[in-house]
Amino acid sequence: AQSVTQLGSHVSVSEGALVLLRCNYSSSVPPYLFWYVQYPNQGLQLLLKYTTGATLVKGINGFEAEFKKSETSFHLTKPSAHMSDAAEYFCAVTGNQFYFGTGTSLTVIP
Amino acid sequence: NAGVTQTPKFQVLKTGQSMTLQCAQDMNHEYMSWYRQDPGMGLRLIHYSVGAGITDQGEVPNGYNVSRSTTEDFPLRLLSAAPSQTSVYFCASSYSSPRGELFFGEGSRLTVL
Numbered sequence: 001a002q003s004v005t006q007l008g009s010h011v012s013v014s015e016g017a018l019v020l021l022r023c024n025y026s027s028s029v030p031p032y033l034f035w036y037v038q039y040p041n042q043g044l045q046l047l048l049k050y051t052t053g054a055t056l057v058k059g060i061n062g063f064e065a066e067f068k069k070s071e072t073s074f075h076l077t078k079p080s081a082h083m084s085d086a087a088e089y090f091c092a093v094t095g096n097q098f099y100f101g102t103g104t105s106l107t108v109i110p
Numbered sequence: 111n112a113g114v115t116q117t118p119k120f121q122v123l124k125t126g127q128s129m130t131l132q133c134a135q136d137m138n139h140e141y142m143s144w145y146r147q148d149p150g151m152g153l154r155l156i157h158y159s160v161g162a163g164i165t166d167q168g169e170v171p172n173g174y175n176v177s178r179s180t181t182e183d184f185p186l187r188l189l190s191a192a193p194s195q196t197s198v199y200f201c202a203s204s205y206s207s208p209r210g211e212l213f214f215g216e217g218s219r220l221t222v223l
Contacts, residue, residue: 009150032209043114043200043214044153051209090152094209097168098143098202102152 002027002093006101014109019063019078021104023091026072031093033074035065038088038103047089050074061085081108112136116201116215123191123222131186131218133201139213141204142184146170146197147217153200159184191222 007022025031032051036044048059055067061084065076074091086108091101117132135142143158155168159178173195175187184203188195198219202212 034211036212041217043216044202044212045214046211049211097155097158098212100145100153102150 002029002031002095002097002099004091004093004099004101006089006091006104008104009102010105010107012107012109013081015083016080019076019081019085019106021076021089021091021106023065023074023076023101024072025074025091025093027093027095029095031095033065033067034092034094034098035059035063035074035076036090036092036100038090040087044090047076081106083108083110114201114203114213114215116199116218118218119216120219121221123188123220125191125193125222127191129188129191131188131199131201131220133184133186133215134182135184135201135203135213136182137203137205137213138181139203139205140181141206141210142178143168143202143204143212144174144176144184144186145200145202146195147200148197156186156199188220191220193222196220196222 003026005024034049035047038044048057050057050067058064114135140161144156145153157176159165201215204210
């Protein structure tokens, strides 16, 4: 079975500060891992994904995530937050289906 | 370049009414799915389909029906709407289920009074 836990339903950072959104997963098979972003009143868009190979994955808008098998984690980071990063972020793992976390709402303080 | 199209975007129903949420994709994706999004609960899978003529239940299927007569369309039917079905519904499709990227529609906001 697969599941995802996102630690922190709300995260606030100052503009220009590091963004760190946490995701831990459980999977009985080699996982494919995803981060999606949802802007207000829109659907979800793919930020980045890990399938196989390099464990540090770079995505759009300066985001990246590192797959750490020993820690069963796939945390999302961005070195410098921008106002436009304010959104809801979802981590997901796939096995036989997509399993989404409950989401983290990111607020960027000017 | 339409991608995944959902209609209607907004709908208000009375308890007991039925309705269909439409979903169409133009990417020739075999895999299609319906999710509901509720505050604090993330996205929960309602039904999914791995190809025309094949559907299966997800995590929260009760009160919903689906069919898949063509590759392009995957409608979601609410048989007798209940206030607990007030939610935002998303249709999503993927070329390579379920390991491939999911492409989402913009959502349908349903309110059941």
